Amino acid sequence: MDDNRVIIFDTTLRDGEQSPGISLNTAEKLEIAHQLARLGVDVIEAGFPIASPGDFEAVRAIAREVHGPVIAGLARAHAADIERAADAVREAARPRIHTFISTSDIHIEHQLQSTREDVLGQARAAVAHAKSFVDDVEFSPMDATRADVEFTAEVVAAAVEEGATTINIPDTVGYAMPDEYAGFLRRLYELVPGLRGVVLSVHCHDDLGLAVANSFAGVQAGARQVECAINGIGERAGNASLEELVMLLHTRHAALGLETGIQTREIARTSRLVSRLSGYPVQPNKAIVGRNAFAHESGIHQDGVLKERSTYEIMDAASVGVDDVSSIVLGKHSGRHALKSALEELGFTVSGQALNTAFKRFKELADKKKQVTAMDLEALVTDELRAEMASYALEWFDVEASSRRPPHATVAIRTPAGEVVRGNFTGDGPVDAIFRAINTATRRDARLREFRIDAVTGGQDALGEASVILEVAGQSAAGQGVSTDIIEAAALAYVRALSNAERKVALAAETAEAEERELTPAP
Numbered sequence: 087m088d089d090n091r092v093i094i095f096d097t098t099l100r101d102g103e104q105s106p107g108i109s110l111n112t113a114e115k116l117e118i119a120h121q122l123a124r125l126g127v128d129v130i131e132a133g134f135p136i137a138s139p140g141d142f143e144a145v146r147a148i149a150r151e152v153h154g155p156v157i158a159g160l161a162r163a164h165a166a167d168i169e170r171a172a173d174a175v176r177e178a179a180r181p182r183i184h185t186f187i188s189t190s191d192i193h194i195e196h197q198l199q200s201t202r203e204d205v206l207g208q209a210r211a212a213v214a215h216a217k218s219f220v221d222d223v224e225f226s227p228m229d230a231t232r233a234d235v236e237f238t239a240e241v242v243a244a245a246v247e248e249g250a251t252t253i254n255i256p257d258t259v260g261y262a263m264p265d266e267y268a269g270f271l272r273r274l275y276e277l278v279p280g281l282r283g284v285v286l287s288v289h290c291h292d293d294l295g296l297a298v299a300n301s302f303a304g305v306q307a308g309a310r311q312v313e314c315a316i317n318g319i320g321e322r323a324g325n326a327s328l329e330e331l332v333m334l335l336h337t338r339h340a341a342l343g344l345e346t347g348i349q350t351r352e353i354a355r356t357s358r359l360v361s362r363l364s365g366y367p368v369q370p371n372k373a374i375v376g377r378n379a380f381a382h383e384s385g386i387h388q389d390g391v392l393k394e395r396s397t398y399e400i401m402d403a404a405s406v407g408v409d410d411v412s413s414i415v416l417g418k419h420s421g422r423h424a425l426k427s428a429l430e431e432l433g434f435t436v437s438g439q440a441l442n443t444a445f446k447r448f449k450e451l452a453d454k455k456k457q458v459t460a461m462d463l464e465a466l467v468t469d470e471l472r473a474e475m476a477s478y479a480l481e482w483f484d485v486e487a488s489s490r491r492p493p494h495a496t497v498a499i500r501t502p503a504g505e506v507v508r509g510n511f512t513g514d515g516p517v518d519a520i521f522r523a524i525n526t527a528t529r530r531d532a533r534l535r536e537f538r539i540d541a542v543t544g545g546q547d548a549l550g551e552a553s554v555i556l557e558v559a560g561q562s563a564a565g566q567g568v569s570t571d572i573i574e575a576a577a578l579a580y581v582r583a584l585s586n587a588e589r590k591v592a593l594a595a596e597t598a599e600a601e602e603r604e605l606t607p608a609p
């Protein structure tokens with residue numbers, strides 16, 4: 087490969103999905119994976135197949151249906167993990183197994199309760215085992231930046247000897263500083279001559295806010311794969327943000343001369359999709375994809391931009407797709423055909439029953455709202471996706487709200503068994519009343535952890551998008567709902583979060599049973 091080409095390895099669906107409260111189902115993961123392929127990422131890390139049957143299914147579905155990028159599955163350096171990952175990525179045109187084991191003494195002593203010698207042997211065996219299934223094998227010495235560089239080099243050399251094609255150096259706990267990280271990679275190049283024959287990769291966490299800076303320092307030290315996630319989501323403070331890294335390489339191309347295969351105009355849409363499906367909002371001032379990233383507030387800046395954009399703009403908003411959808415506007419006279427082509431323009435292929443449902447919801451919305459925009463359509467289509475996957479459904483509700491009496495709610499919920507159950511509750515506020523009425527109807531002791539409501543677009547008739555995180559039996563899960571009525575949006579979000587939480591409770595029980603059988607600790 088060209089020396090100036092940087093491989094973009096997206097881990098939104100694996101490390102990103104490990105963020106607390108995110109629980110994407112297979113349909114949602116597929117939707118994101120298709121969009122990542124449109125974005126032009128080189129590698130999609132689709133999940134951790136041994137973690138649960140749901141993870142396995144999602145990786146398998148992505149490997150089967152998403153074409154273009156390499157599809158990777160993560161595996162600890164255990165034979166069972168590697169076999170499960172191999173099985174999950176088998177149908178991909180270009181499958182990859184990514185296997186890892188820690189090289190830091192902190193992890194070796196306290197977590198693995200093992201020895202350096204044993205870790206070296208396990209790394210070697212894991213890469214050799216993965217190689218027996220696929221040609222493309224990535225190896226990561228976890229917590230490398232807190233490990234002894236000489237020992238990490240020994241492990242990396244063994245992985246290269248066994249045929250690893252990519253060596254990834256994780257700053258697992260986001261501890262490194264840019265110079266230090268670059269120095270670590272340079273030292274590895276000195277200690278492991280074989281490293282020049284494989285792709286060196288960076289994987290940086292953002293605990294000290296340095297994930298992008300460290301990844302960039304790694305690229306300057308010679309790494310040619312960057313592991314990152316959309317909107318920077320991921321374990322704890324998250325991973326390096328894909329959009330920031332890509333736009334850094336793109337905007338400073340003249341100085342750096344580095345290329346990626348990313349279609350930058352797809353960035354804004356991908357960011358919105360991930361935010362909507364993960365329930366993780368994007369902060370307004372977030373670089374590249376925050377809603378203020380291209381807004382000029384001060385008079386001096388506005389004056390400058392009106393005279394000449396480059397006075398205060400280093401990138402064109404259109405280059406990341408911020409303006410791409412503003413031309414799509416439908417109204418109540420728009421027909422099925424107009425809706426279908428607007429959806430296609432937005433990247434959704436909808437036909438048959440799904441188109442009928444989308445059209446019905448579009449008409450309901452167009453009756454209430456003069457102009458239905460691209461943002462509204464995206465919100466409706468993703469909302470349908472969630473509705474399809476939820477095991478509980480909101481049939482109807484009544485809420486009485488008054489400043490003179492406590493608010494009261496009655497709901498009817500369809501259960502996973504198809505039965506319609508009712509519940510009512512007098513709460514502290516209308517939203518509290520409806521949430522507790524849902525608990526009464528379903529006889530679930532769900533605890534609300536977070537509740538947020540946002541407007542999809544501006545204006546009084548805007549769609550409301552509610553986001554709920556709740557906890558059931560120690561499992562937290564998120565759900566989202568969209569409606570012009572914010573109480574309805576809240577109730578939809580709640581029943582979906584409940585569906586996701588129940589799924590996680592069932593998976594946790596299955597995983598615990600499997601672990602008891604295998605006596606191996608969870609990742």
Ligand code: KIV
Pocket residue numbers: 101186226228229256257258259289291
């Ligand atoms: O942060 C980390 O070390 C990881 C590895 C599994 C690559 O996510």
Ligand code: ZN
Pocket residue numbers: 101256258289291321
């Ligand atoms: Zn990570």
